[in-house]
Amino acid sequence: MPGRLRVRRPSPATVSFAVSDAPSRSNSSAKILFALQILLRGLVFCCAIFAAIARFRHSYFTGNDSIIHWEDVWSSPPGLKVCRWVDPYSPWAVAATSALAIYGVFRKGYTEESVLVIRGFGIQTSTSSSTYLSTAATRFIPTTQIQDIVIHEAFRGFEVRFYLAVIVEGEPEVVVVFPVSSLGLLLPGYARG
Template identity: 60%
Template sequence: MPVHLISRLPSPTTASFTVSNASRHTSTLAKLFFYFQFLLRGIAFAGVLSFHAARFRHALFSQDSFVPWATVWSSPLGSSVCQLADTSNFVVAILVSALVIYGVFLKGYTEESLLVIRGLGIQTSTSSPTYLFKAATRFIPTTEIQDIVIHEAFKGFEVRFYLAVIVAGEPGVVVVFPKLLPNRAKLEEVWRGSRHCLYDSKP
């Protein structure tokens, strides 16, 4: 998927750069597909919960509950779910359920960001592949930043450019946007904006 860059300059001393390969949903068809996808995720999640609720219905749900579970399980849909839950292999059901839950919470895109604050430092962030975990972040104080540079390296048979922060006392560099590796034009825009925010006091 194509990578796009979003630059925000809320003040002369603060800059934010975000790269993402998520769909922008600009067209009506793309928006409809986005909402339809979330609907399918909700149905799949509800299906997994219903399956396991039916499997353990005798242990989890009592007759004194305010919900008429006997009516629920005896309905056409409820009886079908109960029959499937009672006849399925437990190990296979757990494995399939885990895969479905993982697919439900899978983002399907990557988002990485760089936040620059003059006098404080920079913070890099890489989103988690699922909605269940937070993004991986790292903060580097200004006193530890030696420089911000654009390097080039071989990835397979092609040359790729990457933005790197040289940190005092570390043998290697901190790569910004390590997952997406945007093209050189986007990296130059981030490089100029971040250096201007960190070091240049002129407007």
């Protein structure tokens, strides 16, 4: 999905550029689809946790002395069905599958990148993480450390992609602004050309 550019001017000396390839949720059908996606993610998360608990039930989840009466859970019809479903598999296979499912639940599927330019102070770049569990990677570059701002070109397959880069004093690599949107992949840095 192509990214959308949003430009804001919070003050006369500040401008913010943000690029996002997140789906637009402007109409009611998109909002309903997003709500269904959240419900599906919640259901997959609960099923993955319950399947992992059911496979490790003999080691850790037995007895009725805890808040949850596990013997009653495992003897219920849904509990019996889940136990019969996961018992033939190795505990580590069930744990790995549950971990992959949980990772998929918390994966965003889109990126948001922004650059904030503050006249006289510097620029701040930010790239969102790929999951909901971690924060965005943010970096502030003071004006005194900026040597130059250039537009580079990169080759990806048979196409040429242009990207904005900041040459920072004392660093061997340039800082790429909008690394995911401009190049289509996130790389740690690009050597000066």
